[in-house]
Amino acid sequence: xxxxxxxxxxxxxxxxxxxxxxxxxxxxxxxxxxxxxxxxxxxxxxxxxxxxxxxxxxxxxxxxxxxxxxxxxxxxxxxxxxxxxxxxxxxxxxxxxxxxxxxxxxxxxxxxxxxxxxxxxxxxxxxxxxxxxxxxxxxxxxxxxxxxxxxxxxxxxxxxxxxxxxxxxxxxxxxxxxxxxxxxxxxxxxxxxxxxxxxxxxxxxxxxxxxxxxxxxxxxxxxxxxxxxxxxxxxxxxxxxxxxxxxxxxxxxxxxxxxxxxx
Amino acid sequence: xxxxxxxxxxxxxxxxxxxxxxxxxxxxxxxxxxxxxxxxxxxxxxxxxxxxxxxxxxxxxxxxxxxxxxxxxxxxxxxxxxxxxxxxxxxxxxxxxxxxxxxxxxxxxxxxxxxxxxxxxxxxxxxxxxxxxxxxxxxxxxxxxxxxxxxxxxxxxxxxxxxxxxxxxxxxxxxxxxxxxxxxxxxxxxxxxxxxxxxxxxxxxxxxxxxxxxxxxxxxxxxxxxxxxxxxxxxxxxxxxxxxxxxxxxxxxxxxxxxxxxx
Numbered sequence: 001x002x003x004x005x006x007x008x009x010x011x012x013x014x015x016x017x018x019x020x021x022x023x024x025x026x027x028x029x030x031x032x033x034x035x036x037x038x039x040x041x042x043x044x045x046x047x048x049x050x051x052x053x054x055x056x057x058x059x060x061x062x063x064x065x066x067x068x069x070x071x072x073x074x075x076x077x078x079x080x081x082x083x084x085x086x087x088x089x090x091x092x093x094x095x096x097x098x099x100x101x102x103x104x105x106x107x108x109x110x111x112x113x114x115x116x117x118x119x120x121x122x123x124x125x126x127x128x129x130x131x132x133x134x135x136x137x138x139x140x141x142x143x144x145x146x147x148x149x150x151x152x153x154x155x156x157x158x159x160x161x162x163x164x165x166x167x168x169x170x171x172x173x174x175x176x177x178x179x180x181x182x183x184x185x186x187x188x189x190x191x192x193x194x195x196x197x198x199x200x201x202x203x204x205x206x207x208x209x210x211x212x213x214x215x216x217x218x219x220x221x222x223x224x225x226x227x228x229x230x231x232x233x234x235x236x237x238x239x240x241x242x243x244x245x246x247x248x249x250x251x252x253x254x255x256x257x258x259x260x261x262x263x
Numbered sequence: 264x265x266x267x268x269x270x271x272x273x274x275x276x277x278x279x280x281x282x283x284x285x286x287x288x289x290x291x292x293x294x295x296x297x298x299x300x301x302x303x304x305x306x307x308x309x310x311x312x313x314x315x316x317x318x319x320x321x322x323x324x325x326x327x328x329x330x331x332x333x334x335x336x337x338x339x340x341x342x343x344x345x346x347x348x349x350x351x352x353x354x355x356x357x358x359x360x361x362x363x364x365x366x367x368x369x370x371x372x373x374x375x376x377x378x379x380x381x382x383x384x385x386x387x388x389x390x391x392x393x394x395x396x397x398x399x400x401x402x403x404x405x406x407x408x409x410x411x412x413x414x415x416x417x418x419x420x421x422x423x424x425x426x427x428x429x430x431x432x433x434x435x436x437x438x439x440x441x442x443x444x445x446x447x448x449x450x451x452x453x454x455x456x457x458x459x460x461x462x463x464x465x466x467x468x469x470x471x472x473x474x475x476x477x478x479x480x481x482x483x484x485x486x487x488x489x490x491x492x493x494x495x496x497x498x499x500x501x502x503x504x505x506x507x508x509x510x511x512x513x514x515x516x517x518x519x520x521x522x523x524x525x526x
Contacts, residue, residue, distance in 0.1 A: 015390060015392060016391045016392075016393045017391050017392050062392060064392065082387065082388045083388075086388065091389075091391065091394050092391050092394070092396075093391050094388060094389050094390055094391040095388060096386075096388045096390075097388070123344075123359075124345065125345045125349065125357060125358060125359045125360070126349055126357050127278060127357055128278045128279045128280050128354065128355075128356050128357040129279075129280050129325060129327065129354050129396070130280060131354050131355070131357075133392070165441075221499055
Protein backbone atom coordinates (compact mmCIF):
# COMPACT_ATOMS: atom_id res chain seq x y z
CA UNK A 1 0.00 0.00 0.00
CA UNK A 2 1.91 3.11 -1.20
CA UNK A 3 -1.07 5.42 -1.76
CA UNK A 4 0.03 7.76 1.06
CA UNK A 5 3.11 8.65 -0.92
CA UNK A 6 1.07 9.87 -3.86
CA UNK A 7 0.56 13.18 -2.03
CA UNK A 8 3.10 14.36 0.52
CA UNK A 9 2.62 17.38 2.74
CA UNK A 10 5.70 19.50 3.36
CA UNK A 11 6.18 22.24 5.95
CA UNK A 12 8.76 25.02 5.44
CA UNK A 13 10.08 27.38 8.10
CA UNK A 14 10.64 30.67 6.27
CA UNK A 15 12.57 33.86 7.04
CA UNK A 16 12.05 37.08 5.12
CA UNK A 17 12.71 40.78 5.04
CA UNK A 18 9.28 42.20 4.21
CA UNK A 19 10.52 45.62 3.04
CA UNK A 20 9.88 45.20 -0.67
CA UNK A 21 6.78 42.96 -0.49
CA UNK A 22 3.07 43.78 -0.49
CA UNK A 23 2.58 41.37 2.40
CA UNK A 24 2.44 37.59 2.55
CA UNK A 25 -0.74 36.97 0.60
CA UNK A 26 -0.67 36.50 -3.18
CA UNK A 27 -1.84 39.47 -5.26
CA UNK A 28 -1.68 39.81 -9.02
CA UNK A 29 1.03 42.09 -10.38
CA UNK A 30 2.88 42.95 -7.15
CA UNK A 31 5.63 41.07 -5.28
CA UNK A 32 4.36 38.99 -2.36
CA UNK A 33 5.99 36.39 -0.15
CA UNK A 34 3.45 33.74 -1.16
CA UNK A 35 3.93 34.55 -4.84
CA UNK A 36 7.72 34.17 -4.60
CA UNK A 37 7.49 30.86 -2.71
CA UNK A 38 5.01 29.44 -5.23
CA UNK A 39 7.25 30.56 -8.11
CA UNK A 40 10.27 28.86 -6.52
CA UNK A 41 8.23 25.67 -5.95
CA UNK A 42 7.20 25.61 -9.60
CA UNK A 43 10.84 25.88 -10.62
CA UNK A 44 12.16 23.38 -8.09
CA UNK A 45 9.51 20.59 -8.10
CA UNK A 46 7.83 21.47 -11.37
CA UNK A 47 4.38 21.70 -9.76
CA UNK A 48 2.03 24.67 -9.48
CA UNK A 49 1.11 24.56 -5.78
CA UNK A 50 -0.84 26.83 -3.45
CA UNK A 51 0.95 27.34 -0.12
CA UNK A 52 -0.94 27.66 3.18
CA UNK A 53 0.39 29.92 5.94
CA UNK A 54 0.17 29.94 9.72
CA UNK A 55 0.00 33.73 10.01
CA UNK A 56 -0.51 36.21 7.17
CA UNK A 57 1.87 39.16 7.58
CA UNK A 58 1.13 42.67 6.28
CA UNK A 59 3.15 44.65 3.75
CA UNK A 60 6.62 45.45 5.12
CA UNK A 61 6.43 43.05 8.09
CA UNK A 62 9.38 40.66 8.52
CA UNK A 63 9.46 37.01 9.61
CA UNK A 64 12.08 34.86 11.26
CA UNK A 65 9.91 31.77 11.70
CA UNK A 66 6.94 31.90 9.32
CA UNK A 67 5.40 28.47 8.69
CA UNK A 68 3.97 27.44 5.31
CA UNK A 69 2.82 24.13 3.91
CA UNK A 70 1.97 22.61 0.54
CA UNK A 71 1.10 19.26 -1.01
CA UNK A 72 3.31 17.66 -3.62
CA UNK A 73 3.47 14.55 -5.79
CA UNK A 74 7.23 14.92 -5.93
CA UNK A 75 9.30 12.24 -4.24
CA UNK A 76 12.41 14.43 -3.85
CA UNK A 77 14.00 13.79 -0.47
CA UNK A 78 13.11 16.54 1.97
CA UNK A 79 16.81 17.29 2.62
CA UNK A 80 17.02 18.78 -0.89
CA UNK A 81 14.25 21.36 -0.35
CA UNK A 82 16.26 23.90 1.68
CA UNK A 83 19.06 24.44 -0.82
CA UNK A 84 16.85 23.74 -3.83
CA UNK A 85 14.25 26.38 -2.95
CA UNK A 86 16.84 28.85 -1.65
CA UNK A 87 18.52 28.67 -5.04
CA UNK A 88 15.35 29.95 -6.75
CA UNK A 89 14.09 32.33 -4.03
CA UNK A 90 15.18 36.01 -4.00
CA UNK A 91 17.87 36.80 -1.41
CA UNK A 92 15.39 38.50 0.95
CA UNK A 93 13.40 35.26 1.40
CA UNK A 94 15.04 32.11 2.79
CA UNK A 95 13.88 28.60 3.66
CA UNK A 96 15.52 27.78 7.01
CA UNK A 97 14.03 24.33 7.80
CA UNK A 98 11.87 21.70 6.11
CA UNK A 99 9.70 18.90 7.53
CA UNK A 100 7.41 16.21 6.15
CA UNK A 101 4.08 16.10 8.00
CA UNK A 102 0.92 14.00 7.91
CA UNK A 103 -1.33 14.81 4.96
CA UNK A 104 -4.12 16.04 7.29
CA UNK A 105 -1.89 18.55 9.06
CA UNK A 106 -3.17 22.15 8.88
CA UNK A 107 -0.53 24.81 9.65
CA UNK A 108 -3.09 27.47 10.53
CA UNK A 109 -5.68 25.50 12.50
CA UNK A 110 -3.25 23.42 14.51
CA UNK A 111 -1.01 26.31 15.56
CA UNK A 112 -1.29 26.88 19.31
CA UNK A 113 0.31 30.31 19.37
CA UNK A 114 2.10 32.98 17.35
CA UNK A 115 5.02 35.01 18.71
CA UNK A 116 5.69 38.51 17.40
CA UNK A 117 8.44 40.97 18.27
CA UNK A 118 8.39 44.72 17.71
CA UNK A 119 11.72 46.65 17.64
CA UNK A 120 11.73 50.29 18.69
CA UNK A 121 14.96 52.25 18.27
CA UNK A 122 14.79 54.54 21.32
CA UNK A 123 17.39 57.12 20.41
CA UNK A 124 17.84 60.79 19.60
CA UNK A 125 19.29 59.90 16.17
CA UNK A 126 18.34 57.60 13.32
CA UNK A 127 20.21 54.36 12.63
CA UNK A 128 21.74 53.28 9.30
CA UNK A 129 22.07 49.54 9.90
CA UNK A 130 18.61 48.99 11.42
CA UNK A 131 16.75 51.48 9.21
CA UNK A 132 14.53 48.77 7.68
CA UNK A 133 14.23 46.78 10.91
CA UNK A 134 13.08 49.21 13.60
CA UNK A 135 10.94 52.25 14.36
CA UNK A 136 12.69 55.35 15.72
CA UNK A 137 11.17 56.90 18.87
CA UNK A 138 13.20 59.86 20.15
CA UNK A 139 11.65 60.49 23.57
CA UNK A 140 12.91 58.40 26.47
CA UNK A 141 10.52 55.47 27.00
CA UNK A 142 9.48 54.47 30.52
CA UNK A 143 9.84 50.67 30.34
CA UNK A 144 8.30 50.10 33.76
CA UNK A 145 5.03 51.80 32.81
CA UNK A 146 4.95 50.01 29.46
CA UNK A 147 5.22 46.70 31.33
CA UNK A 148 2.38 47.68 33.67
CA UNK A 149 0.23 48.19 30.57
CA UNK A 150 1.45 44.83 29.21
CA UNK A 151 0.13 43.13 32.34
CA UNK A 152 -3.39 44.19 31.32
CA UNK A 153 -2.97 42.45 27.95
CA UNK A 154 -2.18 39.03 29.37
CA UNK A 155 -5.10 36.57 29.50
CA UNK A 156 -8.31 36.08 27.54
CA UNK A 157 -9.74 39.49 26.60
CA UNK A 158 -11.79 41.23 23.98
CA UNK A 159 -9.14 43.13 21.96
CA UNK A 160 -11.61 45.02 19.72
CA UNK A 161 -9.94 48.38 20.57
CA UNK A 162 -6.72 47.14 18.96
CA UNK A 163 -8.38 46.17 15.68
CA UNK A 164 -8.02 48.19 12.47
CA UNK A 165 -7.82 47.26 8.80
CA UNK A 166 -9.68 44.34 7.25
CA UNK A 167 -12.51 43.32 9.62
CA UNK A 168 -14.49 41.31 7.08
CA UNK A 169 -13.54 37.89 8.40
CA UNK A 170 -13.55 38.70 12.12
CA UNK A 171 -16.13 36.59 13.95
CA UNK A 172 -14.83 37.26 17.44
CA UNK A 173 -12.43 39.87 18.80
CA UNK A 174 -11.54 37.75 21.82
CA UNK A 175 -7.97 36.50 21.88
CA UNK A 176 -5.80 34.75 24.45
CA UNK A 177 -2.50 36.53 25.14
CA UNK A 178 0.02 34.24 26.85
CA UNK A 179 2.93 36.64 27.13
CA UNK A 180 3.52 40.38 26.71
CA UNK A 181 6.71 42.06 27.86
CA UNK A 182 8.86 45.09 27.05
CA UNK A 183 12.61 45.11 27.58
CA UNK A 184 15.47 47.48 26.82
CA UNK A 185 18.61 46.16 25.09
CA UNK A 186 21.01 49.09 24.76
CA UNK A 187 19.26 51.57 22.44
CA UNK A 188 16.59 49.06 21.33
CA UNK A 189 13.27 48.63 23.16
CA UNK A 190 11.75 45.24 22.31
CA UNK A 191 8.10 44.27 22.72
CA UNK A 192 7.55 40.49 22.72
CA UNK A 193 4.01 39.14 22.57
CA UNK A 194 2.58 35.65 22.24
CA UNK A 195 -1.10 34.86 21.71
CA UNK A 196 -3.24 32.04 20.34
CA UNK A 197 -3.91 34.38 17.38
CA UNK A 198 -3.98 38.10 16.60
CA UNK A 199 -6.53 40.50 15.09
CA UNK A 200 -5.51 42.53 12.02
CA UNK A 201 -3.00 45.24 13.12
CA UNK A 202 -3.35 44.12 16.74
CA UNK A 203 0.38 44.07 17.51
CA UNK A 204 1.13 47.36 15.74
CA UNK A 205 -1.82 49.14 17.41
CA UNK A 206 -0.74 47.73 20.77
CA UNK A 207 2.78 49.10 20.16
CA UNK A 208 1.36 52.51 19.20
CA UNK A 209 -0.57 52.65 22.47
CA UNK A 210 2.37 51.31 24.51
CA UNK A 211 4.63 54.04 23.09
CA UNK A 212 2.08 56.63 24.28
CA UNK A 213 2.30 55.08 27.74
CA UNK A 214 6.10 55.01 27.57
CA UNK A 215 6.25 58.70 26.63
CA UNK A 216 3.77 59.64 29.38
CA UNK A 217 1.16 60.88 26.87
CA UNK A 218 -1.41 58.53 28.43
CA UNK A 219 -1.40 56.74 31.80
CA UNK A 220 -1.51 53.00 32.35
CA UNK A 221 -5.10 53.51 33.49
CA UNK A 222 -5.95 55.32 30.24
CA UNK A 223 -4.51 52.29 28.41
CA UNK A 224 -6.65 49.87 30.41
CA UNK A 225 -9.80 51.99 29.94
CA UNK A 226 -9.16 52.19 26.20
CA UNK A 227 -8.89 48.41 26.14
CA UNK A 228 -12.11 48.02 28.11
CA UNK A 229 -14.10 50.23 25.75
CA UNK A 230 -13.78 47.58 23.01
CA UNK A 231 -14.14 50.01 20.09
CA UNK A 232 -12.20 49.19 16.90
CA UNK A 233 -9.44 51.72 16.19
CA UNK A 234 -9.38 53.20 19.69
CA UNK A 235 -5.82 52.00 20.37
CA UNK A 236 -2.92 53.12 18.26
CA UNK A 237 -1.60 54.85 16.23
CA UNK A 238 -0.61 51.82 14.14
CA UNK A 239 3.18 51.53 14.49
CA UNK A 240 5.07 51.14 11.18
CA UNK A 241 5.38 47.65 9.70
CA UNK A 242 9.20 47.78 9.52
CA UNK A 243 9.60 47.22 13.29
CA UNK A 244 7.49 44.03 13.32
CA UNK A 245 8.72 40.41 13.12
CA UNK A 246 6.79 37.14 13.16
CA UNK A 247 9.28 35.23 15.32
CA UNK A 248 7.75 31.78 15.69
CA UNK A 249 4.60 29.68 15.41
CA UNK A 250 4.11 27.00 18.05
CA UNK A 251 2.40 23.62 17.66
CA UNK A 252 1.39 20.91 20.17
CA UNK A 253 4.23 18.73 18.86
CA UNK A 254 7.33 20.55 17.54
CA UNK A 255 8.13 19.63 13.93
CA UNK A 256 11.55 18.41 15.02
CA UNK A 257 9.87 15.69 17.10
CA UNK A 258 7.63 14.33 14.36
CA UNK A 259 8.88 10.97 13.20
CA UNK A 260 8.80 11.37 9.45
CA UNK A 261 9.34 7.67 8.93
CA UNK A 262 5.91 6.85 10.31
CA UNK A 263 3.92 9.07 8.00
CA UNK B 264 40.01 86.86 22.95
CA UNK B 265 37.76 84.94 20.55
CA UNK B 266 40.41 83.67 18.14
CA UNK B 267 39.83 80.04 19.19
CA UNK B 268 36.33 80.24 17.76
CA UNK B 269 37.59 81.07 14.29
CA UNK B 270 38.23 77.36 13.69
CA UNK B 271 36.29 74.73 15.61
CA UNK B 272 37.04 71.04 15.52
CA UNK B 273 34.04 68.73 15.50
CA UNK B 274 33.96 64.97 16.06
CA UNK B 275 31.13 62.81 14.67
CA UNK B 276 30.29 59.25 15.71
CA UNK B 277 29.07 57.58 12.52
CA UNK B 278 27.13 54.39 11.76
CA UNK B 279 26.93 52.91 8.26
CA UNK B 280 26.01 49.89 6.24
CA UNK B 281 29.03 49.47 3.96
CA UNK B 282 27.29 47.25 1.37
CA UNK B 283 27.07 49.77 -1.44
CA UNK B 284 30.28 51.71 -0.75
CA UNK B 285 33.83 51.31 -2.07
CA UNK B 286 35.15 51.67 1.46
CA UNK B 287 35.62 54.68 3.71
CA UNK B 288 38.29 56.55 1.78
CA UNK B 289 37.39 59.07 -0.88
CA UNK B 290 37.82 57.93 -4.50
CA UNK B 291 36.76 59.79 -7.62
CA UNK B 292 33.63 58.52 -9.35
CA UNK B 293 32.53 55.83 -6.88
CA UNK B 294 30.44 56.10 -3.71
CA UNK B 295 32.51 56.21 -0.50
CA UNK B 296 31.64 56.95 3.11
CA UNK B 297 34.07 59.87 3.24
CA UNK B 298 32.69 61.28 0.00
CA UNK B 299 29.10 61.17 1.30
CA UNK B 300 30.02 62.80 4.62
CA UNK B 301 31.93 65.59 2.88
CA UNK B 302 29.00 66.17 0.49
CA UNK B 303 26.58 66.41 3.44
CA UNK B 304 28.94 68.83 5.23
CA UNK B 305 29.09 71.07 2.17
CA UNK B 306 25.28 71.16 2.06
CA UNK B 307 24.81 71.66 5.81
CA UNK B 308 27.58 74.13 6.77
CA UNK B 309 28.38 75.41 3.30
CA UNK B 310 32.08 74.55 3.63
CA UNK B 311 34.20 72.14 1.59
CA UNK B 312 35.97 70.15 4.35
CA UNK B 313 38.23 67.11 4.39
CA UNK B 314 37.23 64.68 7.16
CA UNK B 315 39.80 62.66 9.12
CA UNK B 316 38.98 59.14 10.31
CA UNK B 317 40.10 56.97 13.21
CA UNK B 318 40.03 53.73 11.20
CA UNK B 319 39.67 53.37 7.44
CA UNK B 320 37.23 50.57 6.63
CA UNK B 321 37.38 48.50 3.42
CA UNK B 322 34.68 48.19 0.77
CA UNK B 323 31.58 46.47 2.18
CA UNK B 324 32.63 46.74 5.85
CA UNK B 325 30.06 48.24 8.25
CA UNK B 326 30.50 50.56 11.22
CA UNK B 327 28.52 51.19 14.36
CA UNK B 328 30.96 53.62 15.97
CA UNK B 329 33.27 55.09 13.33
CA UNK B 330 34.88 58.37 14.45
CA UNK B 331 35.55 61.24 12.06
CA UNK B 332 36.59 64.86 12.60
CA UNK B 333 36.77 68.08 10.63
CA UNK B 334 37.50 71.77 11.13
CA UNK B 335 34.88 74.40 10.52
CA UNK B 336 34.46 78.17 10.63
CA UNK B 337 30.74 77.66 11.19
CA UNK B 338 29.32 78.72 14.54
CA UNK B 339 26.25 76.48 14.31
CA UNK B 340 25.53 74.95 17.70
CA UNK B 341 26.76 71.38 17.83
CA UNK B 342 23.27 70.14 18.77
CA UNK B 343 22.12 70.91 15.22
CA UNK B 344 24.70 68.69 13.51
CA UNK B 345 23.06 65.31 14.12
CA UNK B 346 19.72 66.11 12.51
CA UNK B 347 21.21 68.56 10.03
CA UNK B 348 23.73 66.12 8.59
CA UNK B 349 21.34 63.14 8.80
CA UNK B 350 18.93 65.11 6.64
CA UNK B 351 21.50 65.28 3.82
CA UNK B 352 23.19 61.87 4.28
CA UNK B 353 21.86 58.78 2.46
CA UNK B 354 19.80 56.44 4.67
CA UNK B 355 22.63 53.88 4.97
CA UNK B 356 24.90 56.42 6.71
CA UNK B 357 23.88 58.07 10.00
CA UNK B 358 25.47 60.52 12.42
CA UNK B 359 24.73 59.15 15.90
CA UNK B 360 26.62 61.61 18.15
CA UNK B 361 28.53 64.88 17.82
CA UNK B 362 31.18 66.52 20.05
CA UNK B 363 33.27 69.67 19.96
CA UNK B 364 36.94 68.95 20.70
CA UNK B 365 40.14 70.95 21.10
CA UNK B 366 41.57 72.16 17.79
CA UNK B 367 44.73 70.03 18.28
CA UNK B 368 42.78 66.80 18.75
CA UNK B 369 43.70 64.06 16.22
CA UNK B 370 41.12 61.25 15.94
CA UNK B 371 43.62 58.77 14.51
CA UNK B 372 46.74 59.43 16.57
CA UNK B 373 45.01 59.80 19.91
CA UNK B 374 42.86 56.67 19.60
CA UNK B 375 43.98 54.07 22.16
CA UNK B 376 42.18 51.12 20.59
CA UNK B 377 39.76 49.98 17.89
CA UNK B 378 37.10 47.32 18.48
CA UNK B 379 35.88 45.17 15.60
CA UNK B 380 33.22 42.45 15.50
CA UNK B 381 32.85 39.73 12.88
CA UNK B 382 29.47 37.95 12.51
CA UNK B 383 29.44 34.36 11.24
CA UNK B 384 26.06 32.78 10.53
CA UNK B 385 26.76 29.18 11.58
CA UNK B 386 23.83 27.39 9.98
CA UNK B 387 22.93 24.83 7.35
CA UNK B 388 20.79 27.42 5.51
CA UNK B 389 21.22 31.01 4.37
CA UNK B 390 19.48 33.91 6.13
CA UNK B 391 17.29 36.57 4.50
CA UNK B 392 17.41 39.25 7.20
CA UNK B 393 21.15 39.09 7.90
CA UNK B 394 22.25 38.47 4.30
CA UNK B 395 24.23 41.72 4.13
CA UNK B 396 25.44 41.51 7.74
CA UNK B 397 27.01 38.08 8.20
CA UNK B 398 29.03 35.33 6.53
CA UNK B 399 27.43 31.88 6.23
CA UNK B 400 29.52 28.93 7.45
CA UNK B 401 27.62 25.62 7.22
CA UNK B 402 29.87 23.26 9.19
CA UNK B 403 29.48 23.20 12.97
CA UNK B 404 32.14 25.46 14.52
CA UNK B 405 34.05 24.34 17.60
CA UNK B 406 33.94 27.51 19.72
CA UNK B 407 36.26 26.13 22.37
CA UNK B 408 39.10 25.52 19.90
CA UNK B 409 38.53 28.92 18.28
CA UNK B 410 38.94 30.52 21.70
CA UNK B 411 42.17 28.60 22.32
CA UNK B 412 43.50 30.11 19.10
CA UNK B 413 42.26 33.55 20.25
CA UNK B 414 44.40 33.24 23.37
CA UNK B 415 47.49 33.22 21.14
CA UNK B 416 46.43 36.54 19.59
CA UNK B 417 46.26 38.46 22.85
CA UNK B 418 49.30 40.58 23.69
CA UNK B 419 52.00 42.35 21.68
CA UNK B 420 52.91 40.23 18.65
CA UNK B 421 54.16 40.46 15.12
CA UNK B 422 50.98 39.88 13.06
CA UNK B 423 52.68 39.81 9.64
CA UNK B 424 51.02 36.47 8.76
CA UNK B 425 47.61 38.15 8.97
CA UNK B 426 48.53 40.95 6.56
CA UNK B 427 47.29 41.12 2.97
CA UNK B 428 46.31 43.95 0.66
CA UNK B 429 47.96 47.37 0.67
CA UNK B 430 51.33 47.05 2.46
CA UNK B 431 52.83 50.31 1.14
CA UNK B 432 52.49 52.26 4.38
CA UNK B 433 53.29 49.48 6.84
CA UNK B 434 56.38 50.35 8.89
CA UNK B 435 55.87 47.71 11.55
CA UNK B 436 53.67 44.61 11.68
CA UNK B 437 53.67 44.52 15.49
CA UNK B 438 50.32 45.23 17.07
CA UNK B 439 48.95 45.03 20.60
CA UNK B 440 45.76 42.93 20.90
CA UNK B 441 43.91 43.63 24.15
CA UNK B 442 40.96 41.31 23.66
CA UNK B 443 40.01 38.46 21.32
CA UNK B 444 37.05 36.19 22.00
CA UNK B 445 34.55 34.03 20.12
CA UNK B 446 31.02 33.42 21.41
CA UNK B 447 27.91 31.71 20.11
CA UNK B 448 24.56 33.55 20.25
CA UNK B 449 21.94 31.19 18.86
CA UNK B 450 22.91 30.61 15.21
CA UNK B 451 25.42 33.49 15.17
CA UNK B 452 29.09 33.05 16.07
CA UNK B 453 30.62 36.40 16.99
CA UNK B 454 34.33 37.24 17.03
CA UNK B 455 35.16 40.36 19.07
CA UNK B 456 38.64 41.80 18.90
CA UNK B 457 40.23 44.95 20.30
CA UNK B 458 43.74 46.18 19.49
CA UNK B 459 45.72 49.41 19.52
CA UNK B 460 45.49 49.26 15.71
CA UNK B 461 45.10 46.68 12.94
CA UNK B 462 47.04 45.78 9.79
CA UNK B 463 45.18 45.81 6.44
CA UNK B 464 42.79 42.78 6.34
CA UNK B 465 44.07 41.64 9.75
CA UNK B 466 40.63 40.97 11.24
CA UNK B 467 39.24 39.24 8.14
CA UNK B 468 42.35 37.05 7.74
CA UNK B 469 42.19 36.19 11.45
CA UNK B 470 38.54 35.17 10.99
CA UNK B 471 39.41 33.03 7.95
CA UNK B 472 42.05 31.19 10.00
CA UNK B 473 39.78 30.90 13.06
CA UNK B 474 37.05 29.32 10.89
CA UNK B 475 39.60 26.71 9.74
CA UNK B 476 40.32 25.97 13.40
CA UNK B 477 36.59 25.85 14.20
CA UNK B 478 35.94 23.38 11.37
CA UNK B 479 38.91 21.21 12.40
CA UNK B 480 40.77 21.83 9.12
CA UNK B 481 43.80 23.03 11.10
CA UNK B 482 44.70 22.56 14.75
CA UNK B 483 45.22 25.30 17.32
CA UNK B 484 48.94 24.49 17.08
CA UNK B 485 48.87 24.97 13.29
CA UNK B 486 47.27 28.36 13.94
CA UNK B 487 50.00 29.34 16.40
CA UNK B 488 52.77 28.13 14.08
CA UNK B 489 51.28 30.05 11.18
CA UNK B 490 51.28 33.17 13.37
CA UNK B 491 54.90 32.59 14.38
CA UNK B 492 56.11 32.28 10.78
CA UNK B 493 55.35 35.99 10.23
CA UNK B 494 54.84 35.72 6.46
CA UNK B 495 52.26 38.09 4.89
CA UNK B 496 49.26 36.21 3.52
CA UNK B 497 49.90 32.99 5.44
CA UNK B 498 46.70 33.32 7.51
CA UNK B 499 43.32 33.40 5.85
CA UNK B 500 41.43 33.05 3.59
CA UNK B 501 40.21 36.66 3.91
CA UNK B 502 36.65 36.41 5.24
CA UNK B 503 34.07 38.49 3.30
CA UNK B 504 33.68 42.16 4.23
CA UNK B 505 29.93 41.87 4.90
CA UNK B 506 30.46 40.14 8.28
CA UNK B 507 32.75 42.87 9.64
CA UNK B 508 31.79 45.85 11.83
CA UNK B 509 33.92 48.64 13.30
CA UNK B 510 32.16 48.77 16.68
CA UNK B 511 33.99 51.48 18.59
CA UNK B 512 37.14 53.59 18.84
CA UNK B 513 38.44 54.29 22.34
CA UNK B 514 40.26 57.41 23.57
CA UNK B 515 42.02 58.24 26.86
CA UNK B 516 39.13 60.56 27.74
CA UNK B 517 35.67 59.61 26.39
CA UNK B 518 34.13 62.39 24.27
CA UNK B 519 31.17 62.49 26.63
CA UNK B 520 33.48 63.64 29.43
CA UNK B 521 35.14 66.51 27.55
CA UNK B 522 33.92 69.81 28.88
CA UNK B 523 33.08 71.67 25.70
CA UNK B 524 32.72 74.94 27.55
CA UNK B 525 36.45 75.06 28.28
CA UNK B 526 37.62 74.69 24.69
